[in-house]
Amino acid sequence: MPAGSSRKRERQYEHVKEGAEKRGTSTGRAKEIAARTVNKERARSGEAKWAGKVSTRDPKSAPQRGGERSPSGPQGxxxxxxxxxxxxxxxxxxxxxxxxxxxxxxxx
Known part of the structure; x- marks a missing residue:
């Protein structure tokens, strides 16, 4: 987590990381998924210093999409x-x- 992150974002990071590990994702990949998810949420809420267009203009946040863009889809x-x-x-x-x-x- 970046320096100065809120406790909420740290909890979110741990939650996403643990969820990915439960699904069988390797520890390294789980950390990457969690970091990307939290960074995007920080950008969307204005907490990040820099934010890409996709992060700020995407109509749905990652949790709301629920796997829509996943190659395996929301149904697995x-x-x-x-x-x-x-x-x-x-x-x-x-x-x-x-x-x-x-x-x-x-x-x-």
Missing amino acids: PTKDQLYEEAKKRNVEGRSSMNKQELREALGR
């Missing part, structure tokens, strides 16, 4: 993505499974 990976992963892991019966069954077979 697609059935095709799950199927490909099941194929790599040689999960038996994968061709007749629906999305939920694929998730369960992969332990998600």
Whole structure:
């Protein structure tokens, strides 16, 4: 966290970092995600010294978007993505499974 950050932003950083780690993200990547999220929120609220156009003009904040821009989307990976992963892991019966069954077979 930058020097002079508020306790609120420090709590937000820890919350985002822990959430990313719970989802299986590496510690380094979790820290990066948390820092970027907090920095964007600081820019949007006028707390940051510098703010990019995207940070200040984006209609929704990161938590409000809820994964809209994520490659896996807000609903997680697609059935095709799950199927490909099941194929790599040689999960038996994968061709007749629906999305939920694929998730369960992969332990998600």
